[in-house]
Amino acid sequence: MSFKMKYEIKKQYLTPNSKRRSGIKMPYVGFVVSHDTGNDGSTAKGNVGYYERSRNEMSASAHTFIDHLDIIECIPATTGAPEKAWHVLYDIIMDNTMFGEDSNDIAIGVELCYSNKKGSINNKEAYKRFVWYHAYLCYKFKLDPRKKIVGHNELDPSRKTDPFKNALKIMGISKAKFIQDVVDELAECQATKPPKMIYAVYQGNNHLKDFATYADAVKHAEKWTNANVRKITDGSWVWSNIEEKDEDDEPMKLEQWQKTEIINGVRKFNKVIGTDGDVVINSPEVWVKKVEDGTLTAGELASLSFTILNRTEK
Template identity: 55%
Template structure:
């Protein structure tokens, strides 16, 4: 089944140019930053009007509540949704978030029906992944991850309703592929030729802090394998494409991402 682009409508009501909207272009959309407003009860249209008329030196591309997905800055323009003097975005993605990422805000609390808002929030992240060729497993990051000393979003909102950030990423992945939540055998797996014999886990800050998941089966949701650390070397049994994303099966029986962002080909003496 293919992604349903028409499941929800998107309202495009762009704010005027000013401190909140510079009009500067994003050259390449490389990832998505998931936010919440931190302002319970504020709506998508209310936030749009605030940024339009108040013009603070901050913004996001899209605000989502229980009835509206509001794009207030064009997706090919920069928005100011992550502080410049934090470096996690550069370390993790090689780019500054304001120059290469879409910022998406979840409206919650007050009279907002969270269930309906969350459905739209999940769908819209899947829509962006489809539109820009992104992998929700690796290319959606929480604002709190990029600026942990100051921000707790979107965990702040999600956790109030019993949803962990990993749950959210799984929901986006299901939405993108339309895999029924109770049918994990329904994913797409294809073996592809490879000359790779061994791989090494890259020494990047994200892995040094959190480690890298391995999987018990060729399924991105099956995070039952051990978490591995940077510079570990593994022998490859075969290469797969799992739901359109590359994965290695290791000789140990575990599975691991084949994304070049996290693993590299290893040859002795190099």
């Protein structure tokens, strides 16, 4: 099942083998930790730039920063093989209790940028991207959003308020609403929409069938006498008066054993007289050639089979 990529995920990786980006690969992705920057008005680009400039000053990091314009991965998460980021303290125990592992080892850390009293971030658009990216993580790593998304403040409540008691609270969004929004986004982005039907096949005034492509509509129309194709949008006739093409006129695709049986039957019963007293199978080599060349039609095969099955010898 595919996923609708509404937004571009940009790569702006930190220098590897630094304090902020160790380059150590994650064994697997087991859950997602939602954060906010805690820095009113700071942008995704601004945060990533700061991380790069201070890459050897401290180990704190995150995979992704999101604002109203950008989704930027500075440590590979979906744009490359996932690497560890240092976004939750190792000595807290809540992540181990909830998920059996440390966040830094198996969780993607996602930072939301926001504006409250500073900056000019469009919180509504930033939130849309934040929700979509969480949905994409759940799709990509086969995570249940109801069970595998946790807030930083839930893991480290004595020290942290992000995001549910800070940025999302400022936006008036509860955790329950956020999770439901991710669930809904995941469902929407995985939905397979039926193709838009543009062409309709008619036989006279009898509406037969609709098709998304002109070629498919014509192919279907060719099976009917006096069929025509109309554009659904304006009712115009784009193909009309198509000759009938009966399925009996189509060459048969026969296995070799079938060809052998038919050829033997034709040669054995070429003097057969049908129920109406007429000789039906004559010039056997003509029929043999049709079988060998693959030009024997379904109608001809039916006639031959019927004659052989109802044969009477002279």
